[in-house]
Amino acid sequence: NAGVTQTPKFQVLKTGQSMTLQCAQDMNHEYMSWYRQDPGMGLRLIHYSVGAGITDQGEVPNGYNVSRSTTEDFPLRLLSAAPSQTSVYFCASTTAGGGANVLTFGAGSRLTVL
Amino acid sequence: KQEVTQIPAALSVPEGENLVLNCSFTDSAIYNLQWFRQDPGKGLTSLLLIQSSQREQTSGRLNASLDKSSGRSTLYIAASQPGDSATYLCAVRPSSSNTGKLIFGQGTTLQVKP
Numbered sequence: 001n002a003g004v005t006q007t008p009k010f011q012v013l014k015t016g017q018s019m020t021l022q023c024a025q026d027m028n029h030e031y032m033s034w035y036r037q038d039p040g041m042g043l044r045l046i047h048y049s050v051g052a053g054i055t056d057q058g059e060v061p062n063g064y065n066v067s068r069s070t071t072e073d074f075p076l077r078l079l080s081a082a083p084s085q086t087s088v089y090f091c092a093s094t095t096a097g098g099g100a101n102v103l104t105f106g107a108g109s110r111l112t113v114l
Numbered sequence: 115k116q117e118v119t120q121i122p123a124a125l126s127v128p129e130g131e132n133l134v135l136n137c138s139f140t141d142s143a144i145y146n147l148q149w150f151r152q153d154p155g156k157g158l159t160s161l162l163l164i165q166s167s168q169r170e171q172t173s174g175r176l177n178a179s180l181d182k183s184s185g186r187s188t189l190y191i192a193a194s195q196p197g198d199s200a201t202y203l204c205a206v207r208p209s210s211s212n213t214g215k216l217i218f219g220q221g222t223t224l225q226v227k228p
Contacts, residue, residue, distance in 0.1 A: 102160045
């Protein structure tokens with residue numbers, strides 16, 4: 001009963017470094033997404049995927065890359081980290097299609113870029 | 115552009131009080147509205163989801179209402195308890211969006227004092 005698992009929980013990077021935030025879900029959800037949460041800004045959508053091999057941009061995609069090679073995994077890549085990317089990142093998933101699609105969130109990954 | 119606002123940003127009440135959290139949105143073309151709870155350092159947990167055709171949803175001591183025409187939703191918490199202390203976020207899914215593209219408010223941080 002793992003749900004949505006995010007790793008790492010905490011990470012400190014220097015400006016210009018690259019890293020990948022991992023997200024895995026075991027609920028066979030078609031839809032997966034990444035949000036960032038900043039103080040006073042709520043959560044903002046970075047990228048999302050409606051199924052393996054399909055990704056699209058959200059509200060704040062710049063500086064981030066994603067891929068979806070399997071249904072279970074949806075990694076978020078920072079190619080060249082910037083201080084503006086200091087944030088808490090949440091991965092979320094749900095079933096696709098209509099109806100009451102309640103998002104299931106991971107516990108978050110707190111990233112600090114120095 | 116859809117915008118979601120939650121007022122107040124913070125609220126402190128004594129234990130046992132009934133309270134109302136407010137959420138407003140600028141575009142009434144929504145598919146559904148969700149209320150989430152977030153504990154410090156944790157992910158988001160879905161509390162209630164109201165479809166656009168519904169007026170309210172109830173779960174235990176929680177009741178959420180939706181008035182699409184006025185762009186408002188309220189979360190009513192009856193007989194508040196210290197364990198209710200958390201940040202509460204509302205989010206709308208625009209009618210034009212796919213499954214999980216939610217627009218979040220900034221949240222209301224609730225403290226219930228014993």
